[in-house]
Amino acid sequence: MSKPFDMELFLAGVLTGSHTTRKRHLRQAKIIQAEIARRWQRETPWMWQRKHMVWFLEKRLNQRSEATRYYYVLTARLLAQRLDKAWSFDL
Secondary structure, three states: OOOOOOHHHHHOOOOOOOHHHHHHHHHHHHHHHHHHHHHHOOOOHHHOOHHHHHHHHHHHOOOOOHHHHHHHHHHHHHHHHHOOOOOOOOO
């Protein structure tokens, strides 16, 4: 049995800010990971493509408030930064 992916360790190098902000980014990153894993069976961010993130931001958050979507875009940008990808999310 393999170990579950540790999102906290993955984001450790790019997480900055207050304790509450770091916790929010971590919680949201885990939600993004779970949704992408459920939909595409891609368990780790290393397997993701930009389309997976766009799907989550557009389809899974379409009923959420603008503020919620904004905070998820910030988390998505952190994930892209950690993956060293030049992905942009203009939602």
